[in-house]
């Protein structure tokens with residue numbers, strides 16, 4: 001937002017301080033009321049409710065991947081708050097964006113789609129599987145099929161040519177970032193493989209999850225010790241030897257919960273230890289037990305994507321607490337404290353309950369957007385993680401139909417954008433570099 005405007009708004013707030021959301025955590029109806037205001041604010045950004053808007057997409061500047069992630073947050077809202085209001089919209093959105101091959105590669109996106117983008121939609125489908133979300137009509141793609149197709153098509157891109165394995169960030173060569181192997185793509189693949197192992201009880205998925213984990217570990221994306229940190233990725237040109245040591249909440253969340261699923265399913269102490277050590281590392285994203293995006297929040301430099309990352313941290317920590325009971329005390333303590341902090345942060349905007357970015361700030365900090373609403377919503381509703389049933393398996397209550405071969409042999413043809421000139425590429429690279437530098441400046445203490 002325009003800085004002077006933030007100052008004016010902050011000044012107005014001093015004149016008439018807003019209280020934020022009324023919240024009595026232990027009272028379900030209070031929590032339902034608070035979360036409904038946040039969820040409605042989130043859906044204000046939904047294009048599908050606007051005349052001429054595309055189903056499944058959120059308004060500019062929100063990318064397709066974040067739309068997929070936002071429907072994951074709304075599915076959690078349906079589940080944790082036991083509220084059907086958005087049920088039909090969620091179902092319609094996921095089906096509409098599934099793509100012709102039912103693998104989350106819709107034609108509109110394929111020229112720009114990255115592995116992590118597909119991964120986040122796949123994770124939303126997996127949540128629908130595990131929550132036994134209403135099955136689509138038989139002639140539409142089913143949730144389990146979508147999750148399996150995502151994993152299968154991602155595994156087809158596993159690249160042994162550089163760095164001895166791993167997924168690249170981008171799917172297509174013409175996109176900036178094709179030369180980068182990022183943690184989030186690989187962590188999505190790891191987590192989805194782990195969840196499919198537990199859900200289907202097909203141990204081939206364990207082998208796949210292990211392969212993804214071992215590669216990330218071997219490449220140095222994960223540090224060992226009592227504090228397991230999760231770094232951002234590395235470039236293929238130098239065979240992934242220079243690690244970009246930025247840490248993001250969503251990467252740590254993907255890894256800790258993926259390990260937690262495997263610990264729950266296998267009962268193996270190796271995965272239990274890894275879960276606990278990643279959880280230990282996640283302390284770097286708490287300040288007085290309140291979640292914060294360490295790499296960019298303090299410096300006010302979080303970009304549109306990054307402002308939604310705390311949503312996934314909260315979501316994945318909720319799942320971790322469900323899968324590994326020994327982690328629940330630590331996690332719920334952070335969750336509850338963060339929920340109280342975010343409730344008082346949701347006191348901005350013309351509606352008086354728009355959520356901010358920095359929950360340690362006294363009141364609303366002037367930031368707003370889809371990411372802020374998502375992060376607030378997931379934190380508030382995940383205080384119910386231990387009250388609602390843990391994710392189902394095919395044996396224990398799930399009913400979605402899948403196919404282990406989903407997505408195979410149906411390679412999506414993507415046509416390179418016609419007007420991509422060298423100037424475009426250079427321009428994009430400069431913008432990326434500028435954003436990268438400001439993020440690194442804000443994150444320098446994490447590297448020390």
Ligand SMILES: *[C@@H]1O[C@H](CO)[C@@H](O)[C@H](O)[C@H]1NC(C)=O
Nearest residue numbers: 025026027329332333336383
């Ligand atoms: C978190 O809040 C919930 C709901 O009030 C409560 O049941 C739980 O005991 C709290 N947990 C911790 C660790 O504070």
Ligand SMILES: *[C@@H]1O[C@H](CO)[C@@H](O)[C@H](O)[C@H]1NC(C)=O
Nearest residue numbers: 032033036037039040083085
């Ligand atoms: C259900 O959700 C809608 C939309 O967020 C909200 O208006 C309504 O009050 C909610 N009902 C309950 C019981 O939480």
Ligand SMILES: *[C@@H]1O[C@H](CO)[C@@H](O)[C@H](O)[C@H]1NC(C)=O
Nearest residue numbers: 054055056096097106107108
């Ligand atoms: C693709 O884009 C067109 C034009 O904006 C739109 O009408 C259509 O609904 C989009 N399809 C999907 C799956 O988003």
Ligand SMILES: *[C@@H]1O[C@H](CO)[C@@H](O)[C@H](O)[C@H]1NC(C)=O
Nearest residue numbers: 162163164165218219239240
């Ligand atoms: C690249 O790194 C991997 C380990 O990540 C190693 O096994 C491989 O030999 C290296 N290749 C080259 C060409 O250095």
Ligand SMILES: *[C@@H]1O[C@H](CO)[C@@H](O)[C@H](O)[C@H]1NC(C)=O
Nearest residue numbers: 263264267322323324325390
């Ligand atoms: C797996 O998760 C379930 C559901 O939360 C829990 O009851 C069970 O104790 C967990 N099992 C292990 C081995 O952690």
Ligand SMILES: *[C@@H]1O[C@H](CO)[C@@H](O)[C@H](O)[C@H]1NC(C)=O
Nearest residue numbers: 286287288292294298360361
């Ligand atoms: C933690 O929050 C306090 C209060 O807002 C702030 O002064 C401090 O700088 C924060 N610490 C970090 C590491 O961001």
Ligand SMILES: *[C@@H]1O[C@H](CO)[C@@H](O)[C@H](O)[C@H]1NC(C)=O
Nearest residue numbers: 132134135392396397398399
């Ligand atoms: C899951 O959904 C199916 C189909 O609607 C239903 O028969 C089954 O009872 C549900 N399972 C649970 C645990 O609610």
Ligand SMILES: *[C@@H]1O[C@H](CO)[C@@H](O)[C@H](O)[C@H]1NC(C)=O
Nearest residue numbers: 148152202203204205404405
């Ligand atoms: C288990 O999963 C693998 C990998 O997707 C698949 O090839 C195999 O057919 C599956 N096995 C069964 C029994 O479903």
